[in-house]
Amino acid sequence: MTSVETRSRDRLLAAATTLFYERGFLATSVKEITQACGFTQGALYNHFAxxxxxxxxxxxxxxxxxxxxxxxxxxxxxxxxxxxxxxxxxxxxxxxxxxxxxxxxxxxxxxxxxxxxxxxxxxxxxxxxxxxxxxxxxxxxxxxxxxxxxxxxxxxxxxxxxxxxxxxxxxxxxxxxxxxxxxxxxxxxxxxxxxxxxxxxxxxxxxx
CATH class of the missing domain: 1.10.357.10 (Tetracycline Repressor, domain 2)
Structure with missing residues (x-):
């Protein structure tokens, strides 16, 4: 994994942590996680299935x-x-x-x-x-x-x-x-x- 890919993955995990903390896993969508990072929705699937x-x-x-x-x-x-x-x-x-x-x-x-x-x-x-x-x-x-x-x-x-x-x-x-x-x-x-x-x-x- 390149440094850019690692940084993108870490940003997704950090955004998800905050959103799961505030709303819970079930109430948080993929779109909300990627939007919090300034990514397109499909970006999450480059790192997670x-x-x-x-x-x-x-x-x-x-x-x-x-x-x-x-x-x-x-x-x-x-x-x-x-x-x-x-x-x-x-x-x-x-x-x-x-x-x-x-x-x-x-x-x-x-x-x-x-x-x-x-x-x-x-x-x-x-x-x-x-x-x-x-x-x-x-x-x-x-x-x-x-x-x-x-x-x-x-x-x-x-x-x-x-x-x-x-x-x-x-x-x-x-x-x-x-x-x-x-x-x-x-x-x-x-x-x-x-x-x-x-x-x-x-x-x-x-x-x-």
Whole structure:
């Protein structure tokens, strides 16, 4: 793919992200996406077989990028379960606060996918949950976490839901700065896990 083709594809994905964020996938037409880029309607089909394929590529990219950042953060946090948990939560907070449009589209519009495309995205979402659950289970075993009902997957889902909702309300000009946001949410998540009040080492605000 040439640089011109790559730029055109990226413009279509960016326009689709904003329109899906504002109206939803089902209410957005191919014509509206291409018009937002100044393209003819047929231009979309030079890069995607359909609007459904565009949605899949967009949602897959959102989820794959988030998984990459979480794996990197967990590895960099060292062996302590509390530090790993704090690092993972910080990545989810940063993603949902800094990239609200992409985050909301990824969390909501994946439901419009079907078949193998849906299965692929759901597998990534399960791995994201399992990363948190594995850390929580290790912490519970070592005695640093005390989970309600003893359920690591249940606590992981609750934490991810809490972080996911950030994209619904956070604003750059709001009361909380991104740094304050990630510290507050790490503290909330640690309380949900029955852990210490703060990690031994505060994770650096991640760039996602």
């Amino acid at each position: 359909s609007k459904d394929e565009l949605l899949y590529e967009l949602v897959l990219d959102i989820h794959t990028e988030l998984e990459t950042h979480t794996l990197r953060a967990r590895s960099a946090a060292g062996p302590d379960p509390v530090d790993q948990f704090a690092a993972l939560v910080a990545v989810h907070v940063a993603a949902h606060a800094q990239f609200r449009e992409r985050s909301r589209v990824g969390n909501q519009e994946y439901r419009s996918l079907t078949g193998d495309r849906l299965a692929h995205v759901l597998a990534i979402r399960r791995r994201l949950r399992d990363q948190l659950a594995d850390v929580l289970a290790a912490g519970a075993q070592s005695g640093v976490f005390h989970l309600v009902g003893g359920s690591a997957p249940g606590t992981a889902r609750a934490v991810l839901d809490m972080c996911g909702l950030i994209s619904e309300w956070f604003r750059d000009d709001g009361v909380l700065t991104p740094t304050e946001m990630h510290r507050r949410y790490v503290e909330l998540a640690l309380r949900m896990a029955g852990g210490p009040a703060a990690p031994r080492t505060w994770p650096v605000l991640p760039e996602v």
